Amino acid sequence: MNLTLKVWRQANADAQGTLETYPIENVSPDMSFLEMMDVLNEQLMGKGIDPIAFDHDCREGICGMCSMYINGEAHGPDRLVTTCQLHMRKFKDGDTITIEPFRANAFPVVKDLAVDRSAFDRIQHAGGFVSVNTSGNTQDANAIPIDKHDADKAFDAATCIGCGACVASCKNASAMLFVSAKVSQYALLPQGKVEATDRVLNMVKQMDEEGFGNCTNTGACEVECPKGISLENIARMNREYLSASLKG
């Protein structure tokens, strides 16, 4: 396959960015999108051009590091996959592919396609945990009975890898899908009940402070989410938030 890539180049957070055009030849349809980027970088370095910075780590769809906004979609045209699991066979010979970073005020560009998603970490630090005592005689997690349906829903919420595709896809750059998944994961389990009130209030407060937008129920996040996190979680978070606000 021969492709034309239009790639966002930006030297650092303060620099002016621009779309640069790079042709690439002999791309195997079996390559992953990131492998194709590796090959391009190898070619650019051969010509003395600075390689394109992009985030990646596990390359098997479980770490949440890779991002990229490909042809107007977070993680590209395929469904329920991250960019590392997007294959070049999803494109056609001769295609022009536009590659941009995830765009949101709360995700400033670090360089080229790499953005700073530490806002998500700070939201997690605000409440995405359960406290345990440190006496060394912690209750065995298996000793607490949990309803199968609750366990399943909590697990579904916990599959969120925090990649930020929801934010990048949302017209309001809202992080509600991410935050609601993290709230739901604990709200559904007995271990999470103790700190439930503080958790939802603190996480939503941090989310607002980071500059993420609000949810207007468009649902683009759910469509683009590589893990298929359901909008139902947002409804659950809103219920949790309302009841926590009433309790104060």
Add this chain to the structure above:
Amino acid sequence: MMIYPAVHYTMGGVWVDYNLMTSIPGCYAIGEANFSDHGAIRLGASALMQGLADGYFVLPYTIGDYLANDIRTGPINTESPEFEQAENEVRTQIDQLINNNGKNSVDSYHRKLGKIMWDKCGMSRNEKGLKEAIAEIKALREDFYKNVNIPGKAEEFNEQLAKAGRVADFLELGELFAKDALERTESCGGHFREESQTPEGEALRDDEAFTFVSAWEYKGEPSAAELHKEDLNYEEIEVKTRSYK
């Protein structure tokens, strides 16, 4: 569709004690990063076992307990000779890598190393191949430090520099893998040593000589690593040969 057996996991990992603490006090290695649970073979579908077992059944009793005593220690002063030495070593390596006007990309070394490991230190290995692998990796490591090219600066977000640091580690670890494989002259678990097989071509263990865990202590160059043998004592089970026939 072409199907072939492939290495998708490497047995072993960082040495830890029963609390999953490494030889550095307070530094825990959790899940598949450590060596503890799987031994010489990790069966398919038990991939998550180590993460779950460590996270569910071990860490709640150990890491919190350690932190409870340590939490009053407060911030640790970085103005110590040890910290300065470590910082200088890292800076020296970064400066050396970034100012090295070589010709070859980091990825090219990663691929070459992968090829050596795949060909000579894979599921099936022999003495000749392992000795070659050790020499080739050593030569590749020396070539890496002379001829690697890392564009950009050290003070910016520099993916190639980060990758170079990892590949530098792989170039040491790969040689240690081969050294360990060379010394263990039996076939065991996922590793088939070609010189150690039954007349039917099945893997042949040597329990007399090798019923121990090999823990290698870092001493700089991989060739200088020091072996600590941790005996495996089976009390409840009888050690047998697993047969798929």
